[in-house]
Amino acid sequence: MLCALRKLGLFALTLWAAVTINFFLPRLMPGDPADAALARLAQNGPVTDATRAAIEAQLGLPTGNLWDQYVSYLQQVVTLDFGVSFTYYPQSVSELVADALPYTLILVGLVTVIAFIGGTLLGVLAAWKRGTWLDALPTIGGSFASAFPYFWTALLLLFFLGYVLRWFPSSGAYSVTSDPGLNWQFIGDAAYHAALPAVTILVTSLGGWILGMRNTMISTLGDDYVTFAEANGLRKRTVALRYAARNAILPNLTSFGLALGGVVGGSLLVEQVFGYPGVGYLLFNAVINQDYPLMQAMFLMITVSVLVANFLVDILYGVLDPRTRR
């Protein structure tokens, strides 16, 4: 318990550091958003000082010294007020993110969890039945599928299943005709739209989990406690799951933490290829359009999600491995 509290304290400290760096980094960069906007306007003709003043007023130039700015920034972070987006003016950044986040979390997050669980189970099976077709099929199939570049698999699926056969929609998160909300019709429609990107993520990431689990499990199968468990005549299931797999999963949890942390930031490519209106898609547009408020909020969110995922895995590790509870 004490240990969990210490971890929580450390987490809070890291979080504060990340938030603070996120405040200072843009201020260390040369130029400001107003310059960027003016530069774009200047391409169409000369810009007057009045225009500049108008833009600065519109963007809301920071007032006060650095410390005051920092304090008000912290207040804004706590109240989740990140200002107004340039690109999607006058929508607020928080609104945009809140709209996009569920799609990404459900699509990429859920699929990552499913891939981890499925891949781990297949890996356990492969290691336990080492040398049989139950080993060869997932191992070879998994490495084959994950050897393709991600976007290539995505394009293949999109072309054949979306374009040629027209079994699945080729972009969007739901049909224009459906009514977003918690109703079965919409959920079904959203799942239908999410199918192709989900399959792509699953196909490309499953292999890694299978191989990772299979290899660590093969090494725990050779450990003395497994041999001793067999010598004591424990049931096969007990030996495979509670002795070999239970220990083999520990190192894989670390990679799982990294993968979970990458859900928010790493979904850029998927969502771009499938035109899926999630966080990645939003981030891409923010970067293209130099939408500073949106970018800053998203970078912060990516950092925080990595931190949270690692914190959760850390706690989970403590629960699963008594040796780390110190």
Next chain:
Amino acid sequence: MHAVEDVSFTLRRGEFVGLVGESGSGKSTLGFAITRLSKPPAAITAGRILFDGTDVASIEDEPLRRQRQGGFAMVLQSGMNALNPVRRIRDHFGDIFAAHGHVPADRRDERMRELVGKVKLDPSVLDRYPGELSGGMRQRVSIALALSLEPQLMVFDEPTTALDVLVQHAVMETIRELQRDVGFTAILISHDLGTVLESAERVLVMHEGRIVEDGPSRRVLEAPEDEYTRMLLSHYADPRAEVVSLPGMEEAAVRRARGTTRAQDAVAEPTVGTRQRRAERAVVAEGLTMTYPPRRRGEEPIRAVQDVSFTLEPGGSLALVGASGSGKSTIAKMLTGVERPTSGTVRFGDLDIGRLKRRELRTLHRDVQMVFQDPYAALNPLHTVEYTLTRPVENFTGLTGSAVRRRVLELLETVGLNPVEQFAAKLPHQLSGGQRQRVVIARALASDPQVIIADEPVSMLDVSLRAGVLALLEDLRERWGVSLLYITHDLLSARLITDRILVLNQGRVVERGATDEVLRAPGDEYTVRLLDAVPDPRRAGMV
């Protein structure tokens, strides 16, 4: 490859049989075959193992699993790792009871307590995780687990090898008592003829996959029939005897008994690389103390070494002996500057080792070199012997070109790896344990050091290889005048190659003096316990 060939023997019910052999003799392979734990690609290609009239190899999977209860059980070599690190001890027992159902659910808790009591552990261990127990406790737990199966046959595969000397002794004691009281048939597999002769009524000696000797312990000790058994027996000696010697060390033993080891008149023959050969500076430790912060908050700090003082004269030999945790390796770390003492000083000539800066440590390491315990881990498996030796020669002596190679070959010659050209080209896995340890010693010699610190250099080697490495260390001191600090738990080897001894218990010096005097007439109870822990075949049949 045939690991075991044409082996036949019969065990009577309730017999305690020892199976002895050096590494690679096939003794563990045999143990695994008897208990049907061999894993592919290992296979029995000829012959049968009958247990109660049934061919062990022919039992189907499920009946095999079920007969583990009331049939044959096994306690593994490294019992320390035989427990699942993420399950409590209680769950280990629970798994066995659940698998066999031979103890009714309402009696299980009582039975677990009874079993851990039998191996002399407190019932509170049941709620601990394996990582919270010491090595000896873990090995006792795995014996209790095997015992819970109520087996007719127990195979102990090197049950005490990884344990501390004093703990080894106590665990063997427990095994003997259990066998007497419970009455199971026991096979004790060990590389140590001494341990086996002490415990077993009957001994089988294995060599290169065959059984070369089979007979009652007493008879094997007094009238060994096989040459190999005689050779093994010749490598045991009583550290308390007047003159102690092992094969190949007879002359040195005589000189030592007369008090005239030749270190004083070692020749300062210049070598290819460096200046002088003889040690000229003494190592002096004064009030050496090392305290580590406690593992958990609120606990006492760990006093690894407390107020230890000694002098290692140039060309002298000093043994630091003690069980694990006595602080002997920590002292070695302070002598090489790896750790800095909490208080006290250790000097090499006019250098204060505890105060040296990183760059000055390099100069120190030219003169003070270590030989490590595990020759398997101390060599990079990807590098040839020549490469391994070339690096320190270049780094410490500044030699270049063909002179380096000459020096490397000279080093191999010094440590007795002939023909040198052949050994230079070999990779570590092509060498035996003893040969590897010689390479490690050669590497330590590369800088022409004045002091060699050898930390348990023979404890991982087969008994028959130990004498050779010990003789080499003795020879280096006598011929080249190198000072030797010899760290060990094994009093026999300390007696063989050192003049002075320091007995350490929990970081404190409990006894010191001339090695032969201390060991022949120990004054401290701890020294006596260490002496008793030295396996002695002559105690055969006395149990």
